[in-house]
Amino acid sequence: MNKEYITYIDGTGKEVTTNRKYTKFPYDLKQVAFLERGHDMLNVRNPFSGEEYMLSPVEESVYSMIMGAQMMPGYMESHRLQNIVRKGLDWFRDNNAKAYMTLLD
Numbered sequence: 335m336n337k338e339y340i341t342y343i344d345g346t347g348k349e350v351t352t353n354r355k356y357t358k359f360p361y362d363l364k365q366v367a368f369l370e371r372g373h374d375m376l377n378v379r380n381p382f383s384g385e386e387y388m389l390s391p392v393e394e395s396v397y398s399m400i401m402g403a404q405m406m407p408g409y410m411e412s413h414r415l416q417n418i419v420r421k422g423l424d425w426f427r428d429n430n431a432k433a434y435m436t437l438l439d
Contacts, residue, residue, distance in 0.1 A: 335428060340392055344368045352392055356429045359392070360421035366395045380437045387436040393429070396422045397437060 337355035342363050344350050350368075359366075368391050369376065375388040378397060389397060400422040403415045426434040 337429075342366075342368050342392065342395075344391065350391070352390065354390070356392060357425065360396060360425040361399060361418070366399060368392075368395050378437060385436050387433045389430075389433060389437075393426070393433060396425055397433075400426075400438065 335357055337357055339352050339354075340356055340359055340363075341349060341351045345368055375390060376394045377386055378389050378394060379386045400419050403409065403418040403422075406412070406415050409415045423434070423438060426438060
């Protein structure tokens with residue numbers, strides 16, 4: 335599985351390149367919001383178990399896409415929204431299995 339650094343624009347408009355390599359980002363980078371903190375790790379809590387895990391901004395953006403799609407009205411009937419979730423879950427399993435198990439499984 336080929337992994338590369340990901341370059342994105344953070345919330346302040348600054349171009350940021352990840353410190354670690356990931357597989358291809360599952361979404362169009364232009365359609366995903368990144369927080370303003372560049373490379374800072376972010377503490378994310380599983381809303382069901384209460385467990386926490388530190389995510390990179392790239393990982394947090396994928397997590398937010400997954401959770402946001404699941405909260406949209408009509409999620410259960412929308413193949414588009416279900417595809418967003420499926421792509422994000424697959425990406426997490428390939429790039430951070432421990433975070434996947436803690437936050438999404």
